[in-house]
Amino acid sequence: LxxxxxxxxxxxxxxxxxxxxxxxxxxxxxxxxxxxxxxxxxxxxxxxxxxxxxxxxxVTPADPGVLFFSSGSTAKPKGILSMHRGVTLQLWRWKRFLAAKEDARAWSANGFFWSGNFAMAIGGALSSGGSLILQATFQPEEALTLMARERATMAFAWPHQWAQLEGAANWSDVDLSALHYVGQHTPLGRHPTVSTDWQEPMAAYGNTETFTISTIFDSGTPDDRIAGTHGIPLPGNIFKILDPLTGAVVPLGQRGEIAVKGPTLMLGYIGVPLDESVDADGFFHTGDGGWFDAEGRLHWEGRLNDIIKTGGANVSPIEIDTVIKSCPGVKVTQTVGVPHETLGELVVTCIVPHVGAPLDEDAIRTYAKAQLASYKVPRRVLFFSEDDLSLTGSAKIKTADLKALVVKQLSTEPA
Structure with a gap:
């Protein structure tokens, strides 16, 4: 007590x-x-x-159940009201997404003000008959001690927290052998006492407006079925891909804006009539770009206003960051486009390296060249500390602030 x-x-x-x-x-x-x-x-x-x-x-399933606020990574945070039905449906689904069983004992130090942690931790643990192990404020040594003492079997952390756990003073001393529901390639999955073959269901897409996930591949899906995509639609969800300029539905396989409706769609934004948030057919226009292939898999390419237009080509920063984040020594990466006189936009990758990592601009560009088309390789690579970056409440980097930081840094370099 x-x-x-x-x-x-x-x-x-x-x-x-x-x-x-x-x-x-x-x-x-x-x-x-x-x-x-x-x-x-x-x-x-x-x-x-x-x-x-x-x-x-x-109380009915269609009544308001929860109010969450968007993180505000691209605009002012908005209050998003969801019904009981959508929330409870997603909580039960997370048991399946995670392939969770009754042994689920989920550690988390992230607030339940974030819909993703709310759904994953509460849904993944409690809907399987498991339990929650909560840490009021994240502190890495205390987190590891808590996981070991309470025999945690799953853990939910933000990317910047993984490195802090691995760098904690008691990292080599704790027994985390109870952990199972952690990805093999995460720091916890690589801990000397942990042995796991569990597959983290990262092939997914969703928004707070759809109360998290709307497409996903469950844990255990073969890699050749995932094939670098972001899942297939959940039951009841209907998608359309729209031409961003005309609003017309584009043919299968063509890129455009992702629009979705279904049983977990929000009741609306606080203070905004619902008919101003969805179109005449009830679809929510996400502002994200992507496309569906013939297998019904979603290919998400990031925010439409984040797509970089360089030298006449469209470049997805998500694709670049997916490659670069696998480079040893990279802790955080985010790619942005900034104005350029001849190219339109310059592709710039911003990196927070692990402490002591021997990284430089040429090394990152060489690593990227081996896996990306030449026009997708960042023209510049800049390095920052975590303190340099402005984060939202859910630990996302604020794109507008990052672009301004890049422009400022480039402007100080010799011509």
Missing amino acids: EPGISTASPGALASPYFPFLRHIASLGGGEGMIEPWDRFLTRGDSIDQALIDATAAT
Whole structure:
């Protein structure tokens, strides 16, 4: 129990940390104000079933259930209202996405203000009959100790946290052998005490407006089926790809703006009529670019306004960053386009290296050349510290701020 909770005698249950706490039940027996589980369950015996039914009838699946705010990586954060049905449907789906079983014990230090962590951690753990291991504030040494002590089997962390865990002072001392639901190529998956063949379901696409995932390949999908794509539509979802200029639906295989509707689509933005957020057919226009192939797989290419137009060609920063983030020594990478007199836009990759990594601009460009077409290789590579970058509440880099930083740095270089 947390310090400050008194359970010595009836009526003494009180805590300044949890001012609304009234009952504590224990599966392993009780003492004082901590009730054994069977006695806790009898509290419902005296409640009239008609009252329960009447209370339940006041809420429908279509009623507002949660309010989340977008991260604001491209614009001012917006309040996004979702219905109970969409939220609960996605929470149950995460059990399947993760191939989670009853042994799911999920560690997370990331707030539930972020819809992705809300869905993955709560859905992945609780819908499988597992449990949550929560850390109020991320601190890497404490996180590793908590995972080891509580025998965590899965972990949810943002990319910048992985490196901090691996660099923690107690990294070599903790026993993380209970971990299973971690990707083999993540720092936790590479820990000396961890042995796992679990596949992280990263081939996915979604938005807060669709309460996270709308296309995905579940954990365990063969690599040749994924083939570098972002999944297939979830049941009930309908997509169309639109010409960004005319709004017309383009033929299968052609690039355009992704639009989607389905059972998890938001009720709308707070303060904005729904008909201003979706089109006449009920589709939400995501602002993201992509296309579907003949196998029904989505190829997501990033924000339309992030697509770089250089030398007459369209370049997806997502494609470049997917390659460069696999380069040893790269901690964080994000590619942007900045104005250029002759090319239209200059492709610039911004990197936060791991401490002590022997990286330079030529090394990164050489690495990229081996896997990318020549016009996609960044013309410039700039290095920054994490403190240089402006992050949103969900640890995304703010694109507009990064572009301004790049322009400022390039302007100081000799002509």
